[in-house]
Amino acid sequence: MKTSTNVLHFFFLFYFFFWGQRICFSAITGVMETQTNEAFRSKFLSVLRSRRSPEVPLVAECSKPVENPIFQADVPSSEAIESCPKENIDNLKEMLKEENLHLHTEAGEQGRLPLLILSLKESTEERRPAIVFMHGTNANKEWLRPWLEAFASRGYVAIGLDARYHGERADSKTAYRDGLISSWKNGETMPFIFDTVWDLIKLAEYLTQREDIDPKRIGITGISLGGMHAWFAAAVDTRYSVVAPLIGVQGFRWAIDNDKWQGRVNSLKPLFEEARIDMGKKEIDKEVVEKVWNRIAPGLASQFDSPYSLPVIAPRPLYILNGAEDPRCPLGGLVVPLKRADQAYKKTAPPGHFKFKAEDGVEHEVTSFMIKESSDWFDKFLKQGNSTTSD
Structure with missing residues (x-):
């Protein structure tokens, strides 16, 4: 015993x-x-x-609607965003409240962030869910209007903005190209992704102070360049509680190492041609690509790339939507990032908080399927009664 x-x-x-x-x-x-x-x-x-200009008080000033928004290339099709689900309201235009603002995010002209905010004039919720929408390269916030109206009709506060050197922040049809080349030449700004991410941090600060927005229910989405903005803004700022980047998430380092950088580089060809000339190269090669990324967005192809930035979004709901044949966001570059993100979500989030879909047969274009899927994603996690998690 x-x-x-x-x-x-x-x-x-x-x-x-x-x-x-x-x-x-x-x-x-x-x-x-x-x-x-x-x-x-x-x-x-x-x-x-x-690389910031001096800080300024976070002030939002009223501005006027833009009558002739600048497009720096052909106007992209709005068919997909016009398919976004919306409430059947006969007099929707009259029911919408429109705000045109300039939010000061730092000193200087590029530090004036133009905003287009749509919401219903009447709502059953005192504090509503909000979503930030980001346009793609060479477009502007006015192009987003059908998307904003659809979400506003469903009770959201819908916020569109002009990225750096776009829309109201563009003084010509070559403003974005010129800004990129200037960054390569002098290294004083980061117009490719990072400077707009700074604006999005300041925007989150502003939105959480508004009396009509629930600070715990703020989502973010975007298309192409806007998808990159949404991805990195969510990685650095947890106030973005639900995330759905469209045709933007990619592996920058993987593309360099696997000779798959051409699709992305060709979308910014004048920048890389300028760098090629400055480096005395006969053609753009991986060395040119790497030096450009390191110059205009330090860490983009290393410590801040998708294998490291996607996992830190966990446990907040994240849905990545890409085209399976997209040369700018090749699927091979997402194998490791998706695996690491999945591991992070399994450790920290309830089931169903992380999702990835590569739409078959689709290259670099946003589709009605992506718009509907992301719309459902936001409804699932931001509508009243549905809970979200944040770290």
Whole structure:
């Protein structure tokens, strides 16, 4: 009996020691994951702050509607965004409240962030869910209007904005191209993705202060360049609680290493041609590509690339939608990022908070399927009564 008692005593000691260690290890792991996320955001913020104009008070000023918005290329088709589900309201135009604002995010002309905000004049909710919408390269916030109206009709506060050197922030039809080349030449700005991400951080600060918006229910989405803006803004700022980037998520480092950079580079060809000439090269090659990314968006092809930035969005709901044949966002570059993101979500989020879809037969274009899927995603996690999680 004594031997049996000793054996049981040893068993219970071992059991509690084992589970205690396991619980302790899990707690440590959770702390390490949190510290890793915080370290990522700290490093990213440090880079964003490294090329900033002086800070200014966060003030939103009223402005006027834009009558003739600037498109720096052919006007893209709006067929897909016009298919976005909306409430059947006969007099929707009259029911909508429209705000045209300029939000000051830093000193200088590019520090005036133009906003187009649509919402229903009457609502059953005192504080409503909000979604930020980002346009693609060479477009503007006015092009987003059908998308904004559809979400506003369904009770959201819908926010469109002009990215750096686009729309009201463009003084010519070559403003974005010129801004990119200037960044390559002097290294003083980061017009490709990062400067607009800074604006989105400031925008989140503004939106969480508004009395008509629920600060815990703010989503973000975008198309192409706008998808990249949405992805990186969510990675650095947890106030964006639900995320759905469209045809934007890619692997910059993978593309360089696997000679798949041409699709993305060709979308910004004048920039890379200028760099090629400056580097004395006969043609654009991987060395040119890497140097350009390091110059105009430091860390984009290394520490802030998708394998490292996607996992830190967890546990907030994230739905990535791409085209399966997209040369700008080749699927091979997403294998590792998606695996790491999936692991992060399995550790930190309830089932169903992370989703990826590559639409068959689709290249670099947004489709009605993507618009509908992302619309359902926001309804699932931002509508009243549905819960979201944040870290």
